[in-house]
Structures are given as structure tokens and as C-alpha cells.
Amino acid sequence: MNQTTEVAQAADALTVWFGRVCTEVETLSRNVSTQLEGNPAGHSKADTTALAGLEASTREFLTRNAFAVGAGTFFAAESVEAGGPAWDWWSRKESGTIGRLDFDQTPGSDRYYDYEKLPFFSTAASTGKQTLWGPYVDYLGFEEYILTFAAPFSIHGKFAGVAGCDIRVKDLEPLIMPKLRVIPGDAALVNASNRVILGNSGKYLAGQRIKSVAPNQSLLTLDVPHLGLSLLHSV
Numbered sequence: 001m002n003q004t005t006e007v008a009q010a011a012d013a014l015t016v017w018f019g020r021v022c023t024e025v026e027t028l029s030r031n032v033s034t035q036l037e038g039n040p041a042g043h044s045k046a047d048t049t050a051l052a053g054l055e056a057s058t059r060e061f062l063t064r065n066a067f068a069v070g071a072g073t074f075f076a077a078e079s080v081e082a083g084g085p086a087w088d089w090w091s092r093k094e095s096g097t098i099g100r101l102d103f104d105q106t107p108g109s110d111r112y113y114d115y116e117k118l119p120f121f122s123t124a125a126s127t128g129k130q131t132l133w134g135p136y137v138d139y140l141g142f143e144e145y146i147l148t149f150a151a152p153f154s155i156h157g158k159f160a161g162v163a164g165c166d167i168r169v170k171d172l173e174p175l176i177m178p179k180l181r182v183i184p185g186d187a188a189l190v191n192a193s194n195r196v197i198l199g200n201s202g203k204y205l206a207g208q209r210i211k212s213v214a215p216n217q218s219l220l221t222l223d224v225p226h227l228g229l230s231l232l233h234s235v
Helices: 003-037 054-064 119-127 169-180
Strands: 070-075 087-092 098-100 131-137 145-155 158-168 187-190 196-199 217-221 230-234
Touching: 003 054, 003 145, 003 158, 003 169, 003 187, 003 230, 054 070, 054 087, 054 098, 119 131, 119 145, 119 158, 131 196, 145 169, 158 169, 169 187, 169 196
Parallel strands: none
Antiparallel strands: 070 087, 070 158, 087 098, 131 145, 145 158, 187 196, 187 230, 217 230
16 A cells, blocks of 8 residues: 555545545524524524424434534524523533533623624525534633534524534544554645644644645645545645
């Protein structure tokens, strides 16, 4: 097996794995949309009654997808009835139990979570496509490097928010590192901003910015629509 074959093998394996994550997130998004559009009142906005069943869908997602440490829904402000919750996000605790994750919604506070301005939400809202944000240090949640996948959903044809999941980089490592280690030499999975998600050696660290591709390196785009993932490897 030569290096070209090994790189192609790794790229295919990574494409399949992340494609599966995308499929799961899209399914969660469609389920949320279907449930909210089934609101008996037929409102274009979600109310408490319409939101009541979202927990079950999220718990099912987390049970089925052990790679995710958190999952749920964030709503556009205009899509929720007055007094309704702005999100329904659940996380897996170290004990394995699943609990609702709360955020500070007090403008001006040190831990104010203005999620509508964050890339996972704003990019999905503006493009109508699934997004990937990270790796970033989640200071307001898990306080470690994570990736956030999010897919937009609508209520009666109008954008209403995003559904998605969080994956910790430390949980991602045992799942995709074997695929990266197929490649001889240094290699790394990078995001659309050329930041390292995970590398197969100490040369590439999570969050590191690749400022330029050296003459002895190549960047291979993975066939996972809209996420901007690439495989950096030596040639």
C-alpha cells in the first residue's frame, strides 16, 4: 500500500464517519420541525405545549449516539411565544445520566450566552445549511475543546432555530485517530478555518491554526457537504 492509497483510505473513512454524524443531526432537525409543525394550535411560533416532547427526541439522540456529549435545540427569538424557553439542550454527565443544560440569558452578565450571534447558529440561519463550529473551548458549558454540529429547522417554512449536538475532542480522539494513523507521517483533520481538529502526532494540536500549506504538504477536501473539513498530509 503506497502513501496515496493510505491517504485516500483515511479520507474515505473520515468522510463516512462525519457523514453519519451529519445524517443523525439532520434527522434530529427534521424531527424537531415535524413536532413543532404539529402544534394543534397551528401557530407559527413554538409554545410550551409544542416544546413538551422535544426532550424525548433529544434523549433518544444521545442514547443512540454515544459520541455526543450534548444535544438539543436553540430557537430564534422570534419563533418562540412570549415566556417560552429559548433552548432545549441536554448534556451527558460523567455519571452517564442526562440532564438539561442551562445558560445565562442576562444581557451584560459575564456569562451571558448570546447564542444567536455564535457561528453554529448564525451561519445555519444565513445559509440554511448544516454547520460545524470548532474546535473551541466551551467556557460556558463543558470548559474544554468541543465541536458543535447544527442543522437549521423551520416552522411552516420559516426559519425557527437549529438542532444539533456537541462532541468533545477528547471523545472524538479514540473514534477517528485510528483512521488518521493509517497515514504515514504527520497528518491532521482541519476545519474550514484551517484550524486543527485532531492530528495523528504531536506536531498538530487541537485548535492550532495552519497559516499556510508547505510545499511538502497537501490539503485534501473531504466530501462532507457544508462542513469545510479537510485532511492535511505530507506528500
